Amino acid sequence: MSAPDLLAFAKAVSAGSIRVIDLTQTLTQDFPTIVMPPEFGQCAPFRMEEVSRYDERGPAWYWNNLTVGEHTGTHFDAPIHWISGKDLPNNAVDTIDPRKFIAPAVVLDCSKEAAADADFALTVPFVEAWEGKHGRIDAGSWILLRTDWSKKAYADYVGLREDGAHTPGPTPEVVKWLVEERDALGFGTETIGTDTGQAQHFNPPYPAHFYMHGKGRYGLQCLTNLDLLPPKGTVIIAAPLKIKQGSGSPLRVLALVP
Amino acid sequence: MTEPLKRPKRKNPLKKTRLPLSPQGIRSRTAHGLTAAAAQGRFALQVCADCGTVLYPPRDACPSCLSPRLPYKDVDPRGTLVVETTVRISTDPYFRERTPWRVGTVKLDAGPMLVAHLHGDAVEGGRVRAELKLDRSGAPVVIALPEKDTPNMADDPQLRELTCDPKFRRVLITNGRTAAGQAMAKAFSEAGASIVFVGIADPWKPFPGMDALRGIERVEIVPLDLTDTESVTELAEQNGGRVDIVVNTAEHVRAGGIVERHGLTIAREELDVRYLGLMRLAQAFGPAMRARGADGVNSATAFVNLLSVHALANWPVYGAHSATEAACLSAAQCLRAELRPGGVKVLNVFFGPLETEWFQQVPPPKVAPSQLAKAVIDALKKGIEDVFVGDVAEDIRARLAVNPKALERELGS
Numbered sequence: 001m002s003a004p005d006l007l008a009f010a011k012a013v014s015a016g017s018i019r020v021i022d023l024t025q026t027l028t029q030d031f032p033t034i035v036m037p038p039e040f041g042q043c044a045p046f047r048m049e050e051v052s053r054y055d056e057r058g059p060a061w062y063w064n065n066l067t068v069g070e071h072t073g074t075h076f077d078a079p080i081h082w083i084s085g086k087d088l089p090n091n092a093v094d095t096i097d098p099r100k101f102i103a104p105a106v107v108l109d110c111s112k113e114a115a116a117d118a119d120f121a122l123t124v125p126f127v128e129a130w131e132g133k134h135g136r137i138d139a140g141s142w143i144l145l146r147t148d149w150s151k152k153a154y155a156d157y158v159g160l161r162e163d164g165a166h167t168p169g170p171t172p173e174v175v176k177w178l179v180e181e182r183d184a185l186g187f188g189t190e191t192i193g194t195d196t197g198q199a200q201h202f203n204p205p206y207p208a209h210f211y212m213h214g215k216g217r218y219g220l221q222c223l224t225n226l227d228l229l230p231p232k233g234t235v236i237i238a239a240p241l242k243i244k245q246g247s248g249s250p251l252r253v254l255a256l257v258p
Numbered sequence: 259m260t261e262p263l264k265r266p267k268r269k270n271p272l273k274k275t276r277l278p279l280s281p282q283g284i285r286s287r288t289a290h291g292l293t294a295a296a297a298q299g300r301f302a303l304q305v306c307a308d309c310g311t312v313l314y315p316p317r318d319a320c321p322s323c324l325s326p327r328l329p330y331k332d333v334d335p336r337g338t339l340v341v342e343t344t345v346r347i348s349t350d351p352y353f354r355e356r357t358p359w360r361v362g363t364v365k366l367d368a369g370p371m372l373v374a375h376l377h378g379d380a381v382e383g384g385r386v387r388a389e390l391k392l393d394r395s396g397a398p399v400v401i402a403l404p405e406k407d408t409p410n411m412a413d414d415p416q417l418r419e420l421t422c423d424p425k426f427r428r429v430l431i432t433n434g435r436t437a438a439g440q441a442m443a444k445a446f447s448e449a450g451a452s453i454v455f456v457g458i459a460d461p462w463k464p465f466p467g468m469d470a471l472r473g474i475e476r477v478e479i480v481p482l483d484l485t486d487t488e489s490v491t492e493l494a495e496q497n498g499g500r501v502d503i504v505v506n507t508a509e510h511v512r513a514g515g516i517v518e519r520h521g522l523t524i525a526r527e528e529l530d531v532r533y534l535g536l537m538r539l540a541q542a543f544g545p546a547m548r549a550r551g552a553d554g555v556n557s558a559t560a561f562v563n564l565l566s567v568h569a570l571a572n573w574p575v576y577g578a579h580s581a582t583e584a585a586c587l588s589a590a591q592c593l594r595a596e597l598r599p600g601g602v603k604v605l606n607v608f609f610g611p612l613e614t615e616w617f618q619q620v621p622p623p624k625v626a627p628s629q630l631a632k633a634v635i636d637a638l639k640k641g642i643e644d645v646f647v648g649d650v651a652e653d654i655r656a657r658l659a660v661n662p663k664a665l666e667r668e669l670g671s
Binding site for chain 2: 030032035039041042045048049153154155157158160161
């Protein structure tokens with residue numbers, strides 16, 4: 001086998017025959033950050049303080065200092081984020097093998113189901129039916145859940161009601177199955193977390209976190225533009241910041257589509 | 259009888275805004291005893307500890323017995339207006355703009371004669387009560403009010419010059435999510451504020467009382483997040499020129515001390531919400547308020563800080579919270595000096611534990627949000643600078659005055 005032609009790849013990207021689709025939400029102050037009970041520690045929302053703007057604080061330059069949490073905006077979850085992944089090797093954003101940051105993705109379109117039911121939870125039969133149409137999911141793939149949630153106004157996006165958040169996600173069975181039977185690299189969603197809004201009532205609670213991170217797999221959340229991706233054939237570039245023992249990181253997620 | 263204040267006409271945006279001026283506010287160190295009383299709405303004069311003579315103006319030696327022991331004490335404010343005069347021409351730039359101005363001589367029942375500003379309903383030869391007020395320069399002055407309340411008396415122009423009455427003014431309440439913020443919105447609406455802007459952060463996050471808040475007359479919900487500089491700046495850019503009173507209801511209460519706290523996440527949050535929030539608010543709204551201190555009937559008039567009384571003395575059970583409140587108090591003192599040239603007062607409202615979920619384990623007495631709101635309105639109507647609300651706050655103030663070290667030990671045990 002001859003060496004892959006990276007120059008041809010770069011030319012294809014430049015010419016547009018390989019399209020680059022940005023799956024990232026803009027980091028802004030008003031984009032919702034996950035809400036924990038108020039007595040717990042909270043993830044910092046995105047904040048920006050101007051250091052100077054061509055003024056007495058710095059006459060020829062403009063720059064800002066930022067505040068973010070590791071789980072603010074479009075972000076990556078590393079296995080160390082969850083207790084089930086705390087003792088795995090290479091489980092933090094700085095130690096994950098960088099090869100994992102470029103990988104194929106499948107897109108499971110649940111937008112109709114989620115539109116009908118905010119608590120829609122992905123099941124194994126749903127994925128099997130998908131495979132019936134598009135073929136078996138390749139090992140080492142990102143599983144991206146398209147719900148069109150990223151198109152919603154913030155109040156509906158977060159879905160907070162009297163009994164907590166109502167947003168779609170996966171069932172415990174499907175997450176376990178994706179890891180064990182399909183060797184998934186990770187699970188990605190448009191919602192504020194990889195799990196459903198009501199996932200504390202599952203057994204185990206927060207299954208996407210519990211199973212994915214427990215087996216050294218990753219999470220992506222607050223994605224957008226999943227509706228622009230084909231069901232199969234996409235390659236994802238998702239490289240988190242190299243934060244010492246980081247549990248996750250805001251990042252730019254790019255999809256390469258032929 | 260006082261002519262009731264008319265709702266100010268809409269301002270012609272092309273007209274120049276009158277700049278604030280200050281009356282001459284120079285007072286001796288001894289005379290700041292009057293400042294202290296006026297700041298809290300008390301009527302206190304020097305009373306000779308040796309012969310009992312009540313003194314005015316302040317002196318360093320008793321004119322009767324030459325004693326230097328002249329502590330300030332609350333005295334009977336009642337008296338008779340002996341003579342009045344109306345100033346029609348003044349060389350003082352502040353009073354030139356405000357003539358005709360009535361002044362008079364009051365003979366207090368307690369003894370001394372004093373020169374006072376006159377309320378319109380105080381008549382020569384009639385009975386009056388004297389009140390100490392802070393004028394636009396922050397200096398203590400005496401105004402003689404009619405002995406009993408008269409209709410619309412708060413609308414008297416000379417009295418209104420010394421107060422921060424919310425009537426026909428536009429108020430910004432910075433956080434409407436809290437019980438205190440909601441009580442404040444209701445109280446200002448009832449006090450006749452012409453617009454009650456109420457800030458709401460993260461509008462996607464529902465909160466109790468939302469519908470009731472929207473239902474209050476003249477309430478306008480505005481997006482405002484005190485932890486976000488851009489949000490505060492944007493609101494000031496849009497509405498900063500028509501906010502006459504700012505009431506900072508941002509709240510962040512968590513139990514725990516310094517060693518008892520695990521890490522700094524909560525400490526950063528409380529500093530961000532409270533101390534940095536105050537700075538953001540002051541930087542965004544302060545300059546326009548300071549420039550609008552003489553802008554007619556609805557001039558900018560007050561910046562209100564709600565502070566835990568434990569800003570004055572740390573309560574280790576809520577120790578990190580107390581420290582943040584102390585930072586806010588210090589910032590408020592700075593702000594007071596910075597806003598004074600505009601004649602804008604900074605009102606600090608001190609209170610003990612509130613009747614909220616964050617003081618669930620604390621036994622009564624606690625301060626009801628409505629009680630806090632009422633105290634703020636009363637304080638603004640009086641034009642005072644420091645007010646203590648509820649038994650805990652009063653208790654801390656009294657103990658602090660007697661023995662700060664004892665109080666520190668007692669709060670820490």
